[in-house]
Structure formats: C-alpha cells, structure tokens
Amino acid sequence: MDIEIIPCLNDNYSYLLKDNQTDTVAIIDPSEFGPCDKKINQKYKKLDLILNTHHHFDHVGGNAELKKKYGAKILGFENDKKRIPEIDTLLKDGQEFKIGNLNVKTIFIPGHTSGHIAFYFEKEKVVFTGDTLFSLGCGRVFEGTYQQMFESLNKIKSLPGDTKIYCGHEYTKNNLGFCIKFNPNNKYLKYKEKMLEAKIKDGKPTIPSTIKEEIQTNIFLRYNDVDVKDALNLKNASDLEIFTKLRDLKDNF
Ligand code: ZN
Ligand code: FE
Numbered sequence: 001m002d003i004e005i006i007p008c009l010n011d012n013y014s015y016l017l018k019d020n021q022t023d024t025v026a027i028i029d030p031s032e033f034g035p036c037d038k039k040i041n042q043k044y045k046k047l048d049l050i051l052n053t054h055h056h057f058d059h060v061g062g063n064a065e066l067k068k069k070y071g072a073k074i075l076g077f078e079n080d081k082k083r084i085p086e087i088d089t090l091l092k093d094g095q096e097f098k099i100g101n102l103n104v105k106t107i108f109i110p111g112h113t114s115g116h117i118a119f120y121f122e123k124e125k126v127v128f129t130g131d132t133l134f135s136l137g138c139g140r141v142f143e144g145t146y147q148q149m150f151e152s153l154n155k156i157k158s159l160p161g162d163t164k165i166y167c168g169h170e171y172t173k174n175n176l177g178f179c180i181k182f183n184p185n186n187k188y189l190k191y192k193e194k195m196l197e198a199k200i201k202d203g204k205p206t207i208p209s210t211i212k213e214e215i216q217t218n219i220f221l222r223y224n225d226v227d228v229k230d231a232l233n234l235k236n237a238s239d240l241e242i243f244t245k246l247r248d249l250k251d252n253f
Contacts, residue, residue: 001102001124003166005205006039008032011170012058013207015128016040017099024048024100027072028119028128029168030062037066049099052076053130054116055083059168077108080115091117109156111149112139118156125163126208129156134167135209136192137175138220140251146244153243157221161212172196172206178253179219182231182246188216219246 004016008031015028016039026049030036040047047070052060055076063074063085075097078090091097093108107118112131119128131139132149133156141149156165176196180189192213199206215221222228223242229235232245 001121001126003126004039004043005166005207006035007170007205008035009058009061012168013166013170013205014062015166016043017102018044019100019102022100024102026051026099027062027066028166029053029059029130030066031058033062033065036062037069040066040070046070047072050074051119051128052080052084052087053118053128053132053168054113055080056113056131059130060085077106077115077117080113083115093117107155109152111141111144111146111152114143116144116152120159120163125160127156127159127163127165127211129165129167131168132156133165133214133218133220134169134175135165135172135206135214136179136218137171137250138218138247139168141247146247147240149247150240150243153220157211157215159211161210161215163211164208165210165214166208170205170207172209173200174253175218178250179217181253182249183219183222183225183228184231185227186217186222186225188213192217 002018006014008014012031014030014036017026025044025047028051050072067086073088074086075089076084076087091106095106105120109116109118109132223239
C-alpha cells in the first residue's frame with residue numbers, strides 16, 4: 001500500500017492510498033477539492049473510494065467535487081448518513097471491507113463526534129484516527145462524553161505497538177508543549193522534541209507516529225503516570241478523572 005500525505009486548509013491532512021496489486025485508489029478525509037485533486041492528478045489520475053472518519057467540514061469538504069469528477073464511492077459511519085455529504089456506503093462498527101485487495105476494519109470511536117470512526121489496516125499495520133487520536137494529543141470532546149472519548153482512545157491504544165498512526169491534523173508541536181508542561185520528567189518527550197524539531201525544520205509532516213511512541217509520550221494515554229498525577233495535584237483520582245482534567249486544561253492551553 002502506498003500512502004501520500006496531502007496538506008490541506010491550515011493544518012489538515014488528507015491521505016491518498018493505493019493498493020498496488022489492483023491499482024485501487026482511495027482518499028481518506030478529503031478536506032478540500034483543490035490540493036486533493038492536484039495530488040490525484042499527479043499520481044494516479046483516478047479515484048475509486050472516499051473514506052470519511054467523521055462529518056466535520058474539514059474532513060468531508062472535497063467529497064462532492066471529487067465524487068463528481070472521478071465517480072468515486074463515499075464510505076462513512078451509518079449513523080452519520082445525514083451528515084456526510086453524498087455518502088454511498090454505510091459502515092458499521094467492526095465492519096470489514098476492501099480497498100482492492102487490502103482489508104480494512106472500521107473501529108467506532110465516538111467522543112469528538114458521535115459518529116467518529118477509525119480505519120484500521122491490520123496487515124499493513126496502519127490506522128487512520130481522524131480527530132480522535134493526534135500525535136501527542138487528542139481531539140476535543142464536542143458531541144460525546146469524556147467517558148466515550150476515554151474509551152475510544154483506549155481502543156486505539158490497544159492496537160499493536162508498531163501500528164503507524166495517521167491523524168487528521170498537524171497539531172504535534174502545540175501538543176508537545178502541553179505534554180511537557182504536565183509530564184515534565186518524561187524522558188521520551190525530550191527525545192521526541194528533538195525529532196520533531198528536525199522534521200519541522202525540514203518542512204516535513206510530523207506524521208506518522210506509532211502506537212508505541214504515543215503510549216510513551218502522549219499525555220492523554222498516560223493518565224496513570226505518577227508524574228502526570230503529581231503535576232495535576234490529583235494523586236488519588238481515577239484514570240477517567242485524570243483524562244477529563246487533562247482534556248479541560250488542553251481546551252484552554
Ligand atoms: Zn473534527
Ligand atoms: Fe478536523
């Protein structure tokens with residue numbers, strides 16, 4: 001499988017995928033028509049499928065025009081059939097489907113929105129997490145509960161450590177500052193900071209990360225780290241309480 005990162009809007013990423021055995025081409029979360037169309041033209045000159053993680057405009061903005069130009073089919077979560085523009089195929093939690101010969105699994109991860117899903121390629125060890133798990137952060141809780149978001153993040157956290165994570169936004173640098181503030185003694189964060197600085201200096205995306213790296217560095221997966229609990233002054237709080245406090249603090253960071 002080939003994966004092309006397409007920067008869109010201010011800080012969004014859309015992803016263009018190709019199954020090399022069958023030449024099937026899919027795009028994940030086309031934010032806007034222009035840059036996605038340009039990349040499709042450069043690379044493959046065709047588009048078979050459009051996959052949406054959730055209904056927000058910065059993830060579906062290119063749906064209608066791309067579908068019209070390339071005749072692509074649009075796939076999204078069944079409960080969002082009224083909110084995902086021009087949706088054709090309704091996916092259920094746990095549903096498996098194919099992009100050419102590639103197997104993809106739908107994982108329901110509500111919290112950011114009530115119909116958010118991830119796309120998991122188990123064999124290729126890749127997951128597309130939309131606005132649920134970011135590198136060093138997580139999405140805001142808009143439509144769901146903190147408990148739902150917490151459980152959704154834990155679902156992703158349980159994937160194999162070497163799974164690559166492709167998320168919806170380039171927020172990593174801002175997220176790093178928040179992680180360092182409330183997890184100051186985490187040695188992996190210091191290492192990550194150096195890696196990030198090098199990538200940013202070269203104008204490269206900080207994506208993909210991996211599950212293992214995120215478990216080591218992403219404070220929203222580190223609710224049971226004593227250092228984090230100390231920094232929050234919440235030594236005896238539950239995991240969910242720590243997560244909730246972190247999410248609230250991050251909303252105003
Ligand atoms: Zn969103
Ligand atoms: Fe977004």
